[in-house]
Amino acid sequence: MRDGYNGFLFRAPKIKIIKGQKMGFLDFLKEAACDIGMHSWSDWFYGQSDCTQIRQCVRPLCKKVNDEKRTLHTFGEWDYPIEGACRKIRTCSRCGYVVERTEHQWGEWEYKTEGDCSQLRKCLRCPDSETRIEHVLAVWRYEGPKSCNQISICERCGHKGIRTAIVTEDHDSWSAWGYDDALRHCGAQARYCLRCSKKEKRMVIAQHQYSDWKQISPSRRERRCLHCGRVEES
């Protein structure tokens, strides 16, 4: 009998106890979040003796393990297992996993013989070598006034290089964009290369060129596009 009450004794409700732990309202909300899949994941940690890492929900009543896994090896330094060879390996100190790669230490490219464009380079560590063709091309010139092909002669071996001139959007050898008479379509435009006549097309919003209105009947009149033949009525 306290606090001015007569005859009744009020007792605070018992705090809910689960597995020996007090559970406040906030904890209850958090566990509810786990129920709908909103877990609070830990940092990655190693689950087993291999290099697979996992994460786990940190809430004591959940402890769910995330389905995601990742592999994190602890590699040592790169090592050459064989002297005079370019194969390198490194080993994981946790699980023994080995990765290898080959990395040559190439010397300079050198021409093999005079008047020939084959080049050779040798590895400074192992007996490997590589070859390539490297021409010494002169300035590119147009093949002729009506052509967009360009040629260049190699100054070492006389090899003739051919390429098509690189024509960009603002290249001055293009005509202006205009309607293409062959297409008879007001939405299609074409332009031509002024050197070689190569044609390029693009689609645009149709701009029709109509004739004057013509009275067809007392209530109808029409006009026709002079270019594509489209008919409009009113």
Ligand SMILES: [Zn+2]
């Ligand atoms: Zn959880």
Ligand SMILES: [Zn+2]
């Ligand atoms: Zn490992």
Ligand SMILES: [Zn+2]
């Ligand atoms: Zn090598």
Ligand SMILES: [Zn+2]
């Ligand atoms: Zn050459």
Ligand SMILES: [Zn+2]
């Ligand atoms: Zn051209």
Ligand SMILES: [Zn+2]
């Ligand atoms: Zn038209």
